[in-house]
Amino acid sequence: MPKILTTHTLHPRASAMLTGAGELVVASALDADTLATEARNADIIIVRAPLPSALFEGATKLRAAIRHGAGLDMVPMEAATAAGVLVANVPAVNARSVAEYVMFAALALLRRFRMVDRDLRAKGWLAGRDHTILASELAGKTIGIVGFGAIGQAVGHIAAHGFDLNVVATTRSMRPAPDRVGFLSIDALVEQSDIIVLCCPLTPETRGLINRERIGRMKLHALLINISRGPVIDDDALIEALQKDRIGGAALDVFATQPLPPNHPYFGFDNVIVTPHMAGITEQSMMRMGVGSADEALLVLANKLPVNLRNPEVVEHYRRRFPADI
Numbered sequence: 001m002p003k004i005l006t007t008h009t010l011h012p013r014a015s016a017m018l019t020g021a022g023e024l025v026v027a028s029a030l031d032a033d034t035l036a037t038e039a040r041n042a043d044i045i046i047v048r049a050p051l052p053s054a055l056f057e058g059a060t061k062l063r064a065a066i067r068h069g070a071g072l073d074m075v076p077m078e079a080a081t082a083a084g085v086l087v088a089n090v091p092a093v094n095a096r097s098v099a100e101y102v103m104f105a106a107l108a109l110l111r112r113f114r115m116v117d118r119d120l121r122a123k124g125w126l127a128g129r130d131h132t133i134l135a136s137e138l139a140g141k142t143i144g145i146v147g148f149g150a151i152g153q154a155v156g157h158i159a160a161h162g163f164d165l166n167v168v169a170t171t172r173s174m175r176p177a178p179d180r181v182g183f184l185s186i187d188a189l190v191e192q193s194d195i196i197v198l199c200c201p202l203t204p205e206t207r208g209l210i211n212r213e214r215i216g217r218m219k220l221h222a223l224l225i226n227i228s229r230g231p232v233i234d235d236d237a238l239i240e241a242l243q244k245d246r247i248g249g250a251a252l253d254v255f256a257t258q259p260l261p262p263n264h265p266y267f268g269f270d271n272v273i274v275t276p277h278m279a280g281i282t283e284q285s286m287m288r289m290g291v292g293s294a295d296e297a298l299l300v301l302a303n304k305l306p307v308n309l310r311n312p313e314v315v316e317h318y319r320r321r322f323p324a325d326i
């Protein structure tokens with residue numbers, strides 16, 4: 001029976017789809033050595049944690065690595081491709097969940113939710129109400145979306161139609177912008193936005209995109225929301241801007257080091273919301289990502305190519321490794 005290794009427990013509906021088609025095994029730990037050892041006799045791996053390149057050298061039976069979600073940065077693409085392993089993902093199905101998180105984060109920052117809740121509990125009613133900086137409405141502000149793919153478009157739609165925000169965006173292709181969205185260069189977006197939302201993948205171009213220089217161009221007291229990947233922001237530059245009260249606050253769901261170390265400076269700011277990479281995790285999206293991953297795994301087990309194949313250049317190599325397949 002083929003072995004399907006998964007880094008995390010899947011949604012029950014996805015597990016049910018795979019039970020019977022293969023032996024479904026949840027990795028016993030997520031460190032590089034354990035993953036590489038447990039992938040050695042696996043046919044498929046479903047991925048929610050960074051995979052080491054070395055995994056692909058030892059996993060001689062491995063046919064596919066399937067990302068449970070959108071971001072492909074967790075799969076070392078070159079190593080997978082060199083080994084003839086198909087890489088697929090499940091795009092767009094968590095976009096609504098992430099977009100709702102973005103609106104939650106923007107509202108929570110503007111309402112100073114962390115401070116008000118804390119002061120009411122610790123010091124009582126008046127302390128909770130009596131903040132010198134007033135809360136602010138979303139309506140009429142400009143939200144700047146960096147990366148206008150599935151998530152960016154969902155954010156743009158809710159922001160424009162649900163909250164009367166002005167929406168500007170920057171994206172690689174700059175195709176014709178939809179109604180109520182204006183495309184700008186990254187620098188113009190950074191200068192004009194009251195709220196900047198990072199919705200791009202982590203790539204060599206986006207690593208360090210929000211650097212000291214760009215943070216310096218932000219409007220005084222603008223907000224920054226990051227749901228993309230931690231290294232898109234220069235942490236030292238952001239921490240400095242927060243210390244100097246240069247920006248109004250930040251909501252960070254993703255970090256250069258995950259888990260975020262307990263003593264990290266981000267924990268020290270009242271105007272920073274930190275969440276453990278969970279913007280895309282809801283009951284609905286976990287079901288859709290799980291089912292989508294299971295669909296792709298079942299296709300590979302049926303000797304077919306996954307629908308969202310992300311390294312098509314591997315196909316010839318794959319055919320040589322598994323001549324009976326595809």
Ligand SMILES: NC(=O)C1=CN([C@@H]2O[C@H](COP(=O)(O)OP(=O)(O)OC[C@H]3O[C@@H](n4cnc5c(N)ncnc54)[C@H](O)[C@@H]3O)[C@@H](O)[C@H]2O)C=CC1
Nearest residue numbers: 070071147148149150151171172200201205227228279280
């Ligand atoms: N925090 C969370 O729970 C989640 C985080 N993510 C992250 O969000 C990313 C985006 O997800 P989707 O919107 O589903 O992907 P997508 O592929 O639909 O959209 C990404 C967009 O970013 C644009 N882009 C790429 N490079 C760029 C650059 N240098 N400058 C500006 N735009 C650029 C692309 O043109 C594309 O429009 C994922 O790659 C992942 O890293 C995704 C889902 C959940």
Ligand SMILES: O=C(O)C(=O)COP(=O)(O)O
Nearest residue numbers: 048068069070071094280
């Ligand atoms: O889709 C992504 O890239 C995410 O970050 C969320 O997916 P996951 O929680 O890793 O299944």
